[in-house]
Amino acid sequence: MLCAKVDTSQVLLAISHLGFSLSEEEQLLLSAIEGFTADSRQASPSIAFLALQGVSRHGREFIEQAKALGTVLIIEDSSESDADTNSKQMLITSTPADKQVLHLSVVNLAGKLSSFFATLYPQLDGFKQIVAVTGTNGKTSVASFYAQLAASIIGKAASIGTLGTLTYDNDGEERCVQEAENTTPERVSLLNQLAWLAEQGYCYVAIEASSHGIEQGRLTGLPIDTAIFTNLSQDHLDYHGSMQAYGAAKRALLNNTHIQNVIVNFDDPESALWQQSLQSQQRLSGFTLLPNAAKDSLSSCMQRVFSVSNTQYLSDGLYFSLFESAQAYSIHLGLIGDFNIANYLAAIAAFRAASVDMEAIALASPRLKGAKGRMEIMASHHAQVIVDFAHTPDALKQALQASRKHTKGSLWVVFGCGGNRDKEKRPLMGSIAVQFADKVILTQDNSRFEKPEDIVEDVLSGIAEGETKDQSAAAGKVISILDRCEAVKYALSSAQVGDVVLIAGKGHENYLDIQGKKITYDERAFVQQLAEEYI
Structure with a gap:
């Protein structure tokens, strides 16, 4: 956890600004505090826990976890309906050490958070x-x-x-x-x-x-x-x-x-x-x-x-x-x-x-250097290879249009669409790919809990619409290789001198999210490895 350390005087001053006056015993208890977190997993004897309302759950549900990890200070966000005024109490943890914990309850802590941190830091x-x-x-x-x-x-x-x-x-x-x-x-x-x-x-x-x-x-x-x-x-x-x-x-x-x-x-x-x-x-x-x-x-x-x-x-x-x-x-x-x-x-x-x-x-x-995985030019054996994070219709279109201006031969694109996300963009991306690239390879990209072949079918529906407009241009341009490693290998081994291969969707990411598991996959490193093998 990245944070600047605070001393006891700053902690006590910030708490006083929340409306609390602490006893000597309470002040002594807080002398070990060096920082604050809203993630109960990061709580410790030196890190206090801020129990805030999250997107779907309240931090108070994780107070026991923070106490078990040894925190000595909990500040809980309370709504007006919970309490009319701020409150404090000394608690004894349920751990064998029977450590004391100071528990402060603050009405609208979220609204006071910026001023609280400004006092701390x-x-x-x-x-x-x-x-x-x-x-x-x-x-x-x-x-x-x-x-x-x-x-x-x-x-x-x-x-x-x-x-x-x-x-x-x-x-x-x-x-x-x-x-x-x-x-x-x-x-x-x-x-x-x-x-x-x-x-x-x-x-x-x-x-x-x-x-x-x-x-x-x-x-x-x-x-x-x-x-x-x-x-x-x-x-x-x-x-x-x-x-x-x-x-x-x-x-x-x-x-x-x-x-x-x-x-x-x-x-x-x-x-x-x-x-x-x-x-x-x-x-x-x-x-x-x-x-x-x-x-x-x-x-x-x-x-x-x-x-x-x-x-x-x-x-x-x-x-x-x-x-x-x-x-x-x-x-x-x-x-x-x-x-x-x-x-x-x-x-x-x-x-x-x-x-x-x-x-x-x-x-x-x-x-200036490009951000990692953002239209990043990778070492290649003959074709120019570009790795980009493009995973929306507009981003894919722009990446392809940009790559075209630097392409002397054919423009390849390797991409997929994420599972359990916005399905409407899949046919749009298929249509854009077949319109702006010469060769299209559809593959896996964080399919999550969907079947990758079902995602590819959604993408192909947009390509099919494109074929009805210009069937001769789209014919033979598209293949599906669900294994992403194999798809990238195929593109790099098939591309010719003067071609550009755009590999879109993963960019800087170092994993594939499949069926609840994050499988290690660093596309930038993989492309570099293939380029060295093909030299």
Whole structure:
């Protein structure tokens, strides 16, 4: 568990701010406390347990587990109906040691959590900039680009999201200091991580803000000063129910009263709703890949607009002219795809909101590396191999379109769809694959508790629709190899010089989720191994 240590005086001060006056005996009991957790499994004699309301269960159900692990302090969240006032009591655990436990009950603890942690960790006031990135696609890349640029220019920065908590220093190295359980960590974990990062001097941080995380209040009250919206396309409808609800969940990020700067993708229609939802204190900036003629329609109330022209797609990446309003800069990125230009623009727009010099940003830009498993170019024997996390219709389309611009021969795609998730996107992804790739291999991708052959049939239904429109183009393009290792092997052994093989869906993940078991499978390492075997 990543957290900054606290001393007894900070613990006692934070508890006093909750309205409690402790006896000498109680104060002595808490002298061993060094941190707080909302996960009862992490409780210990030095880690206090915060029993908060979760998505489906209340933390009070796990108090006995925390006590059994030796915690000496439990703070329980109580609703108004549970108690009219806060209360405290000394308990004796049921363990052989018969240790004492201080049990505090706090009305609306969740609402007081941010101020509680601000008292525990004064360093939370020391951040130069905290950026929250939301959108269907691009969150991980934007957060990574932002942190890399900040580290290159400022010296230290971090990102929190799908790839875990990553730190970057000016040596250019990326270090994972905590693995990820969710794209956006639960609130106490997130506060703990931020406190640790601040203590270590990482004062520029980007956080991936998932729609689940926003809706479940994981970012509530955090000192986020900049919000980024990348795009909105179909995903997570099994959770949100509709695209309207999905979009609204992401826009709810604007309700954080600390946010001063909002950056949106003006090429996405959803950006208009973001503009309408701005709070009075929030300043708008944005980015676009549209040609100059289309920019006149953009709102006049924005602070900055970033755009590009003269893009060249070469073997070593992308070259283009970047415009911040009327000022032009020449940029080289060692990345693939227009969407990575958009991700880059989002990152630099946030950085510019922190008044960082644009010349310094331009000089640092060629050193940017793609996030792991995000349009990552892998070593290959003859064909170019790209591993990408694309698992939505829009992401797959963009990945294929980007790969096509760097393809001299045939474009291959290997992909599947996750089980027990949004089924509506499966035929859409099938249709997109057959439309934009020359060779399509359907395979396993986290089938969970569904049969992979049933998932493939759903994907094939979209391909069948595509065949009725252009049967000659689709004929012979599609095969199914359910074993993912065999599918990847087939693609790499069959592709020719000048071909590009896009392997989509797994990206950075190192497992396959099948029938309740996570089977070890690192696609990046596997592709590297095959490439070396085929040399």
